[in-house]
Amino acid sequence: MPDTDQPTPAEAALFALADIAAVWANWTAGRLDTDDAMAAISDHLTIAREYGALK
Secondary structure, X not given: OXXXXXXXXXXXXXXXXXXXXXXXXXXXXXXXXXXXXXXXXXXXXXXXXXXXXXX
């Protein structure tokens, strides 16, 4: 039986896109500096890659 606690690759991709959109919105509103925004985006892409959403 599959482990249902782990997101599917498609779910991981959707989560990453939603999180990146939130980071983008915070950066463009001036609530995040560029370094923090880039680090957050990198983290979200790494997590998506770990779940098979990216290669």
